[in-house]
Amino acid sequence: MITTATARSFGRIDEATAAQVADLWNAAYPTMRAILTGRIDSYRTQIRDEAWIVDPSRPNADVLQAYAPSEAKVRRGLKRMEELRRDLGQLDRGTYRACTRSPGGFDLTSAYWAVRYVLNASSNSTRDLASVYHLAAVLSRISDAQAREWASAQPQSA
Template identity: 60%
Template structure:
């Protein structure tokens, strides 16, 4: 579970913003993890069932082939979603490293990137998206504020 202290660890976020992001994160994280896990399970099922193998005698084989992902595409999606779920978990625990040179912690920009990637993978049947969209908005505002601070320093 994310804490305000974890969000503030790097010192770039004020207390009210950190508390707001923490509350939104803790409300949205279980849903984000559920969505990512459901996607991973679906990709694994598709790989197990070899969905790209379409009976050539099927009357709509050409249409089915046009809308069926290939094995490499499914493997890529599976890998990307597994990495996304891992990143979300690391952010939740405060152990995420944005790059190999950075210390572990919660990073506003990394969190915003991960939440946006998760939203790109959602569909109309996913529930609980309102909390995730609220979190994305708060992270976007915090990221914008940080960009303004950095721009003011260099000006």
């Protein structure tokens, strides 16, 4: 659960925007965590069941094999979802480090990208996505404003 102070730890945002981000994050975080936990459980089930192996004696085995995921793809997917869930937890605790040299905190741009990746991992049947989409929209607006500010601060070349 983040606070207004946590939301302001990296970004240059005003108090009202930080309060809005904190409220939206706290509303959306349980849904995002549930989405990732569901995906992780799904990947672990595929690994347990060895979903990439299709019995050749089954009817339409060649078709099934064409659509079966490879073992490497399943393991990569599991690793990505576990890393994303870890990053979300660190953002939620205010201990996220965008790189090894940065101090821990809540990075708005990293939060925006993490929320986008969560939305990519969700499906149309996922419930309570409105709060996640609303958070993504607000983080997108903040990220765009910061990018424009940083670009205007750069010296223009002739």
